[in-house]
Amino acid sequence: MSSAQACESLGEPLSRVMTLLGKRWTGVVLATLMPGSVYFSELRRGVPGISDRVLNERLTELIGENLVSRTVIEGPPLRVRYELTEHGYALRPALDQLTAWAQEHLAP
Amino acid sequence: MSSAQACESLGEPLSRVMTLLGKRWTGVVLATLMPGSVYFSELRRGVPGISDRVLNERLTELIGENLVSRTVIEGPPLRVRYELTEHGYALRPALDQLTAWAQEHLAP
DNA sequence: CAAGCGACTTACAAAAAGTAAGTTGCAAAC
DNA sequence: GTTTGCAACTTACTTTTTGTAAGTCGCTTG
Numbered sequence: 694m695s696s697a698q699a700c701e702s703l704g705e706p707l708s709r710v711m712t713l714l715g716k717r718w719t720g721v722v723l724a725t726l727m728p729g730s731v732y733f734s735e736l737r738r739g740v741p742g743i744s745d746r747v748l749n750e751r752l753t754e755l756i757g758e759n760l761v762s763r764t765v766i767e768g769p770p771l772r773v774r775y776e777l778t779e780h781g782y783a784l785r786p787a788l789d790q791l792t793a794w795a796q797e798h799l800a801p
Numbered sequence: 802m803s804s805a806q807a808c809e810s811l812g813e814p815l816s817r818v819m820t821l822l823g824k825r826w827t828g829v830v831l832a833t834l835m836p837g838s839v840y841f842s843e844l845r846r847g848v849p850g851i852s853d854r855v856l857n858e859r860l861t862e863l864i865g866e867n868l869v870s871r872t873v874i875e876g877p878p879l880r881v882r883y884e885l886t887e888h889g890y891a892l893r894p895a896l897d898q899l900t901a902w903a904q905e906h907l908a909p
Numbered sequence: 910c911a912a913g914c915g916a917c918t919t920a921c922a923a924a925a926a927g928t929a930a931g932t933t934g935c936a937a938a939c
Numbered sequence: 940g941t942t943t944g945c946a947a948c949t950t951a952c953t954t955t956t957t958g959t960a961a962g963t964c965g966c967t968t969g
Contacts, residue, residue, distance in 0.1 A: 704832060704847075706903035707896060711828035713907075714899070717926065720819040724812060733947055739812075747926060749948065758907070769935050770946060780906040787902050788815060790895035791822070795814035798888040799821075799866070825957070841916055852958060857917065877966050878915065911969090918963075925956070932949070939942080 713758065718743050722751050723781060724788050726761065730776035755781065821866065826851050830859050831889060832896050834869065838884035863889070 714720050718740065725731070725739040737748055752775060755761040760781035766772045822828050826848065833839070833847040845856055860883060863869040868889035872882045 704829065706907070707832050707900045708829050709907050709909070710899045710903040711822070711826075714819070714822055715825045715828060717823045718819075720823060721812065721816050724815050734945085744927060744929095745948070746928085746950090750926090760906075768946090771934075773947065783906050784902055787895060787898035790898050791818045792815045794892055794895050795818040798868075798891050799814070799817050801817070842914085852960095853917070854919090854959085855957065858957090876915090879965075881916065913968080914966090916964095919961085921959085921961105923956100923958070925954105927954070928952085930950085930952105933947095935945090937944085939940100 713754070716751070716754075718747060718751050719755070720788070720791075722748070722755070723760070723777070723784055726775060726777045726781065727785055727788070730764075730774045732772050732774060736775060760784070821862070824859070824862075826855060826859050827863070828896070828899075830856070830863070831868070831885070831892055834883060834885045834889065835893055835896070838872075838882045840880050840882060844883060868892070 721740050722736070722743075725736060731739065733748075733752075736752075737743065737745065740748065743751075752761060752763070756763055758780075759778055762776050762778050764774045764776070766774060829848050830844070830851070833844060839847065841856075844860075845851065845853065848856065851859075860869060860871070864871055866888075867886055870884050870886050872884070874880045874882060
């Protein structure tokens with residue numbers, strides 16, 4: 694396989710992931726959803742520094758990509774659960790690799 | 802291990818990686834450097850859509866994190882090679898996982 | 910000797926993210 | 940029984956990042 698082909702085959706799907714993960718907070722939001730479903734307010738607490746506005750924006754995008762599902766629990770009080778879909782959960786090995794890499798190769 | 806602890810242990814190094822990869826183009830630039838060292842102009846061609854300005858910015862950041870090295874080749878003509886360091890190259894398994902995930906779980 | 914390449918740099922516009930306050934529906938506190 | 944407060948957003952506005960285009964400098968090629 695030539696270098697150009699390697700670049701192509703690596704590049705195309707990779708650039709699609711990076712369109713998602715290349716936005717601020719997306720990766721951390723997904724990681725925070727890994728342990729299981731959470732309410733909006735729990736998510737916000739789990740992702741220190743993110744604002745309501747952006748958290749909502751990221752969730753909307755992830756729902757649009759079928760990586761996260763949204764379930765309204767009619768109240769009162771009304772609550773909303775967010776949960777990874779199968780596709781979203783499948784990102785776990787990749788995020789684990791990134792975490793391992795950071796621990797070994799990224800300065801604190 | 803409690804869910805809160807899991808969140809912590811996954812979260813801290815992950816959020817450091819995402820500070821890097823969460824910026825536009827960073828992931829694709831790193832992936833493009835994987836096959837070997839390249840000149841600035843080759844890199845630009847290898848990352849369609851990126852501008853000189855941002856490519857330069859990303860490279861400067863990556864050099865600052867010791868993930869990429871820069872070598873000036875005195876001309877004329879003067880050229881500059883960019884190459885992954887050991888730390889940068891170590892990201893390969895993670896990027897491969899992301900690529901594999903995109904192929905299986907991300908809509909084109 | 911005009912035009913172009915390589916590697917940037919600069920100046921300016923558009924898009925994304927940050928910040929803060931507002932909204933709606935209810936419920937416990939005073 | 941009115942104020943306070945939470946949950947889940949939404950809106951308006953500021954700041955930061957990106958995008959776009961042109962400019963620079965040394966040299967080379969037609």
